[in-house]
Amino acid sequence: MNVQEKLIHHFAAFITDRKKTMMEKVLSDRTKYVTVVLENIYQSQNASAVLRTCECLGIQDIHIVENTAKYELNVRVLKGADKWLTLHRYRTKNVNNTKTCFERLRAEGYRIFVADPEEGGLPIGDVDVASGPVALVFGNELRGASAYAIENSDARVRIPMVGFTESLNISVSVAICLNTVFSSMANHHIAKGLSELEKTELRLDWYRKTVKRSQIIEKEFLRTIQ
Secondary structure: OOHHHHHHHHOOOOOHHHHHHHHHHHHHEEEEOOEEEEEOOOHHHHHHHHHOOOOOOOEEEEEOOOOOOOOOOOHHHOOOOHHHEEEEEEEEOOHHHHHHHHHHEEEEEEOOEEEEOOOOOOEHOOOHHOOOOOOEEEEEEOOOHHHHHOOOOOOEEEEEOOOOOOOOHHHHHHHHHHHHHHHHHOOOOOOOOHHHHHHHHHHHHHHHHHOOHHHHHHHHHHHHOO
């Protein structure tokens, strides 16, 4: 066993079998094939609701761009969901953080789709999920996605609507988009699961967050195996 596997085995002794079984079930349904980008979300309850929605639906990575609005937690809305997610935050001053985020996504093989309710966008159900990993970008509650995000995406996508109301709450939009994309993936028999290496890394991260005083326990354990 490598060091990661030894640590997992050691931490496992501090976690109930029921909890470990639950973690394995959640791990089996986790995905990085689809990721969500939040750009300049200014209301904490909205950002937190999106994180909670993503965690419930099996998304692992969330990218948070903070050019004009700082991401803040709303613990009453989150209900601990952020504990199980991997958050990538882009908040460097005097830098186009959207550009930095997009460059990273491109390097990791994602195609980028920006949610935009305006006519002319691609219906979310028509996204070609078979061509590679998908990043869905959701912009500011009032102004929507930035001009840079729209101009540098692969396409704008929209949720087809037939009522008088022109837009949905962001967490509702995220839930509908993700459910639609996952349904398309299932129809195309696209496996959305993590690699074994990704599962190992995430399992260790979750074990560390679950075990009390994990930093001290890990430090003492590593001393014994050196």
